[in-house]
Amino acid sequence: MAERPLDLGWIRVLEAVGRLGSLTAAAHELGLSQPAVSYTIRQLEDQLGTTLLARGPRGSTLSAAGRVLHRAAATAQAGIDDSTRTIRRMGRQKVVRLFTDYGFASFWMMPRVARFRRVHPDAQVHIIASASADPGIDDAGDVAVLFGARGDFPVEAVQLFEERVVPVCGPGFAARHGLAEHPERIGAMALLHLESTPRPRWFGWRDWFAAQGTARQPHSGDLGLNTYGMVVQAAIAEQGVALGWSGLIDSALKDGTLVAIGAPLERSEHGYWLLPGPDLTEPARDLIDWIIAEVAREREAAP
Incomplete structure (x- = not known):
């Protein structure tokens, strides 16, 4: 009509x-x-x-x-x-607000949001990204994807990714320093740090070196950055070695923009969790179902 x-x-x-x-x-x-x-x-x-x-x-x-x-x-x-x-x-148009941090927004959601729109063309996703996205923030959106431990979240939260990190850098940087063959040299390299609170919710370089049974003093070339996007860009620009989080850097490892050069470190009770809002609309439910299905599909397709 x-x-x-x-x-x-x-x-x-x-x-x-x-x-x-x-x-x-x-x-x-x-x-x-x-x-x-x-x-x-x-x-x-x-x-x-x-x-x-x-x-x-x-x-x-x-x-x-x-x-x-x-x-x-x-x-x-x-x-x-x-x-x-x-x-x-x-x-x-059906609007759904997704609240998350810069890392998930930039490296997971943004490259895939067009797929969601193809399946749900009438839905409009508003991504609200914040550097301070933490489990203590309430009512920030219709759907939230936040990083933390199992105990930080209510029982209805769904874990999307377990926390798993691996040292990464640009392929040219790795080749020049022989890091693929000698990952023990990482400690002598400039490291890229994601700045955090005094009690960080995610792994840092200190955790990684402790897991290797070594300690490492600060390096004059170390660089601290306050968003994960800047950390990844600095690694791609060959300014040092960064910790790469599974789920966020997978595509960069797949296309060779970054290379993994050391042992992984993981803990299953930490990672990204999806939290439904208190009053879910139909588009919010659609987005939740799609994110969970997309994560499962990519996990099954991984080598």
């Missing part, structure tokens, strides 16, 4: 009469009587003090003044009709 256009009064009447060249045809198209169309045109002529139509046995043609006003009316009607369609589409 065609959508009902906004009532534009005389603008729509004049546009139809000028385009069709007939009061009767315009009345039929607009669903009005011929006298009603004629009355509207005469009112316009009275207000303007000039003739807009030349009426004849073969129909009505626009006068010079009528052509000027008709051009303006046709342009205005087209613009208003286009805006009306846009507004109505906005009203039908």
Whole structure:
């Protein structure tokens, strides 16, 4: 069923009469009587003090003044009709807000959000990313994906990824320093640190070296960065070695932008968790189901 256009009064009447060249045809198209169309045109002529139509046995043609006003009316009607369609589409669009940190937003969600839109074209995802996204934030969105431990989250939270990190760097950096063959040299390299709180929720370089049974003093070339996106970009730019989180750097490892050069470190009770909001809408449920299914599909496809 065609959508009902906004009532534009005389603008729509004049546009139809000028385009069709007939009061009767315009009345039929607009669903009005011929006298009603004629009355509207005469009112316009009275207000303007000039003739807009030349009426004849073969129909009505626009006068010079009528052509000027008709051009303006046709342009205005087209613009208003286009805006009306846009507004109505906005009203039908289903918005779901996803709250997460910069790492998940940049490296997992953004490269895949177009897939969700293809399956759910009427849903619009608003990604709200924050450097301070932590388990203590409530009611931040319809869906949240946050990093932490099992005990940080309610029972309904679903774990998407276990925490697993591995040292990574650019392939040129690894080749120059022989890190693929001698990962023990990592301790002598400049390290890229993701800055954290005094009690970090994720692995840091100290944890990794402790797991290897060694300790490492700060290096003059070490670089601290406050978002994971900057850490990854610095590693790609061969400014040092970073810790790469599974689920976030998988595509970079697959395409060779980054290479893994050391032993992995993992803990199953930590990682990214999906939290449903308190009052789930249909698009929020669709997004939750899609994220869980996408993670499962990629896990099954992994070598």
